[in-house]
Amino acid sequence: MRHELLIDGFVITSDNSAAIGEKLQDVVYAPDSITAKFAARVALLEQWAAGSEPQAVLLHNFSGVEQWNAYLAGLTELFAEAETVLPPISGSTETNMPTLQSGIAVTMIGKQNRDLAPAESLRWFVYGVPLVGEEVLTKTDQIADLGLIRKAFDSAVIERIWPVGSKGIAQEAALLMDRHVEVSADLDLNCSGGPATCVLLGVNPANKERAQRYFGKNLFLMEFK
Template identity: 30%
Template sequence: MITEVGDVKLIELTKEYLAVSCDSLGAIGEKKLDKVKVPTEWVGRVLSRVALMELIALRINPMLVVNTLSNELEPTGNKIITGIKRELKTIDLDPNTSLTGSFEYNILTEETAAGVTALGTIKKYPELGLGYEGMNFYLLGIPKVGNEVNLQDEDLADLPSVNELSKISEVKEIIPVGSKGIRAEAKVLANRSNLIPKFLKNVSEDLLIKSAGPSTCVIFTTDNDGIQIVRELANTYNKPVLHLGQFVKEF
């Protein structure tokens, strides 16, 4: 049986679930015809970060990343792979065993194009719909997009910080924010519990509708005890945490 949670497919096996997530991009890189110029290694880092974060947010253990590169190995392919390896190491995955894939062997390309598929396993189906009326939801990281995205920027959620967030039992659910923005993903999270998100008055509309690009922030739910633990984690990783609001039945 195959089911879906957000952008993650879950395949029921005999004793566990196999989870699959993916991401892709094109015309972003250092090649002649690329529309957005960024270092090629950045491409590999962003692709793998997005796909892996989807799994980690559901407390799925990543085990393998598959790169599907539409460029020649030298120089573009190897630079993308270097970026992927760098992200894998941040969550203690060994690239020698946790990375495979393919690239374009025959044609010299003039535009960057690449995809990544991440696979992981989980013993039980992810726990969803854990919200209740009055439950608080928060933001880790700040939404950024396009030229705002600097992977060294401590304002961005990253794999190590989200991985540690997922280990806190008081944190009930996590959802990465991408191009749809905070408001849309908060609705998804609340709807799992048949609730709606009520945002605090000091949270600006501009923040709520802004694209978060390559999962530059995540929304999470927790109680009053949990947020203290999260703030300690955020301080350790120098990540911003913002109280967004509460789940309600109606307003």
């Protein structure tokens, strides 16, 4: 669930993950570095959605001291994939109590540096496919590519981005437009987007065909009614 906070031009975003990792009682097994990468992915995409770039990252590690380096590696990998600078990272680790399941939270503090076009003025697409659980690990070719998104921003192929969360594409479209909307696309509109495996992209109408060529088969046109 999105809980973005805006204070005097600073944007604070966060995401967390529980019972996903390498502990015996975790519900979903995943390498700790991957768990951290996808938690940070959501926070980074929410920064971009607000027209912001992260200036600092806080890592909250409830899993134990042994997991810190793996979590740090996941954050480093994420920013490398996004082809953007890794900000300074600080945080804390639970060392007093052993935990039976993994737990991590990532908070990013950023500064707005991009003007946002009104949502109603853009053509909107879904980029990537909504995936959850094990699908995130097995269907990586269907996940929105952060590096492509970053380049699309920098070359004005896209104007805005909006990550899809656990309530699905239809709910995020309503939040984006700030009103009830009926939307159609060649995807499951109510399926959870998991760790933002898909995103909504706002495109200047003049760049519609350019965006379709750029993103290829994992780009789906949205129609609003």
